[in-house]
Amino acid sequence: MAYILKRRVDYKANQSVLAVSLPVLITDKGILVSHLRFLYTKRNKSQSWLERNVFAVEQLLKFMNAHSSTFTSATELLRSFVDVLCFGSIDDSQNDPSNLYWSPRKVEDVNVLLSHINCYCDYLDEIYGYDLPNLNPLRKATRAEERMRWCAYYKRESNCFLNHLSNPSKNRFEMIRSIQGPMNHLLSIESVNRFPEEHFQRFLKYGFLNHRTREVDFGCVLIVMLMHYGGLRLSECFHIYIRDITIDVKNSTAIFSVFHPSDGASPELGFSNRREYLNTRFRQKPRNEYQRSHRLYSGWKQPLLTNKNLSFDVMIFPNNKAKELAWLLEQYLAVRITGNHPYLFTNSNGDPESKKNFIQKYKRGVERIGLDAGKCFGTSPHSHRHSYGYSLNQAGFNQLEIQKAMHHKSNFSCLVYLKPNDTDIRNIMRKNDI
Numbered sequence: 001m002a003y004i005l006k007r008r009v010d011y012k013a014n015q016s017v018l019a020v021s022l023p024v025l026i027t028d029k030g031i032l033v034s035h036l037r038f039l040y041t042k043r044n045k046s047q048s049w050l051e052r053n054v055f056a057v058e059q060l061l062k063f064m065n066a067h068s069s070t071f072t073s074a075t076e077l078l079r080s081f082v083d084v085l086c087f088g089s090i091d092d093s094q095n096d097p098s099n100l101y102w103s104p105r106k107v108e109d110v111n112v113l114l115s116h117i118n119c120y121c122d123y124l125d126e127i128y129g130y131d132l133p134n135l136n137p138l139r140k141a142t143r144a145e146e147r148m149r150w151c152a153y154y155k156r157e158s159n160c161f162l163n164h165l166s167n168p169s170k171n172r173f174e175m176i177r178s179i180q181g182p183m184n185h186l187l188s189i190e191s192v193n194r195f196p197e198e199h200f201q202r203f204l205k206y207g208f209l210n211h212r213t214r215e216v217d218f219g220c221v222l223i224v225m226l227m228h229y230g231g232l233r234l235s236e237c238f239h240i241y242i243r244d245i246t247i248d249v250k251n252s253t254a255i256f257s258v259f260h261p262s263d264g265a266s267p268e269l270g271f272s273n274r275r276e277y278l279n280t281r282f283r284q285k286p287r288n289e290y291q292r293s294h295r296l297y298s299g300w301k302q303p304l305l306t307n308k309n310l311s312f313d314v315m316i317f318p319n320n321k322a323k324e325l326a327w328l329l330e331q332y333l334a335v336r337i338t339g340n341h342p343y344l345f346t347n348s349n350g351d352p353e354s355k356k357n358f359i360q361k362y363k364r365g366v367e368r369i370g371l372d373a374g375k376c377f378g379t380s381p382h383s384h385r386h387s388y389g390y391s392l393n394q395a396g397f398n399q400l401e402i403q404k405a406m407h408h409k410s411n412f413s414c415l416v417y418l419k420p421n422d423t424d425i426r427n428i429m430r431k432n433d434i
Helices: 033-041 047-066 074-087 107-128 143-157 197-206 218-230 274-282 321-335 355-368 383-394 399-406 422-431
Strands: 004-011 020-027 138-140 175-177 245-248 253-259 311-313
Touching: 004 033, 004 047, 020 033, 020 047, 033 047, 033 107, 047 074, 047 107, 074 107, 197 218, 197 355, 218 321, 218 355, 218 383, 253 321, 383 399
Parallel strands: none
Antiparallel strands: 004 020, 138 175, 245 253, 253 311
C-alpha cells in the first residue's frame, strides 16, 4: 500500500561535516533521498521555507499515488496537479474517486507550492542532466512573455547596489515554464492594520496588569514598547541578550541592539560567533534554527544589519520614549528571574520566554481592555510595527530614512507600512470638501 510519512532525521552529507536536522519524506519505496539531499543544499533557508517545500513535495507525491496509472506524461500529471490544487478534488456530488478530498486553495498558495516543486525539479535536472524527462520543462516564450520577463528583470536589478556589474544573457528569458500557476490577484488591502492609537496607552496600563496581585508584567510591556516605538518584529525581541543593551548615562536612555542570531558577534571573547557561544556555554542553538514546533523557536526575517558585528540598533521614535524604555527596563530587570541562558526575556521559571507564551498573554491583554484580538482588528503583535512605520511617515521622514529605521533591505519594502487606510482618505476628503 502506497503511503507518505514525514519525519525528521540527522543528515550528514559526508563524514567531515556535522549532522544537520532536516525533515524527510518516507514512501513505501523508502526515503526520498534526492529530496533530503536537496534540502541539505537549502539548509540555510528558514525553517518555514523548508517545511513549506516538504509540504509541496508531499502533496505532489500524494497526488501521484492517487493517479499512478492515469497520465501518459509527467508534464500532464503536473498540469492536472495544479488544476486540483486550484479547484479541489471533490466533484459537485461531493464525491472524490481519488480519495484525496482536497479543498480548493488560494491562488497565492498554489503559486508558492508550484515554485517549491520547480525548485526541487531544477535541482534534479542539475544532478541527473537535462536530457532526462523534465517534470516542468521550459518552452519557447512568446514575444510578449519575453518582454514582460525582461521588464521584471530590470525592475529587480534596479534594486541592486551593483547592478551595473550585471550582464545577463540576451537569451536568459526566452524560456519560461510550460506549466504555470494561476495569475495572482492584484490586491490593495484596505487596512495594513495598525494598533488603534486611542487604545494603546490603556493597553500598556491595564493589558498586562494582574488584577489579583496588582503586579505588572514588565517583560511583556517592554516587548510591546520595543515593537511600537522601535519597530521591532516580535521574533527579533526574543533574540536579544541582556548584554546587547548599553546604557547612555548622559541621556539616561537604553540602546537595544539586535544581532544576527547565529553569525552575530559573541558577547564574550574567544568565540567566533553566537552559534559557537550558545553551543559552548549553554548547549543551545540559535533560536531560529530550532524546529517551528520547539518552544525556543523564533524566526529571523533577514533584516538590514548596519553594524560590522552583524547587528542593528533599535531606533526609538518619538525620542522621548527612550527614557521610558530605560525606566521600564530597570523595573523589569529588578524582578526578572535569572536562568542558564543569555536572553533578556524570561518566563516565570527563568527559561527563555517563548513566542507562543507571549502571544497568549498578549491576546488576553487585548481582550482585558475590551478589544477583539486579531490581525484584521489591528490588535496583533505585528500591528505595532505598522504603527511605527506610519508614525515615522506622519512625522515627515522620507522613504529612505524609514527604510533604515525599519531595517529593510529594499527601500520599497516599507511602503506597505505607509499606505493610508480608507478612514485616512475619507478624512482628507472631508477636509477638502467645498
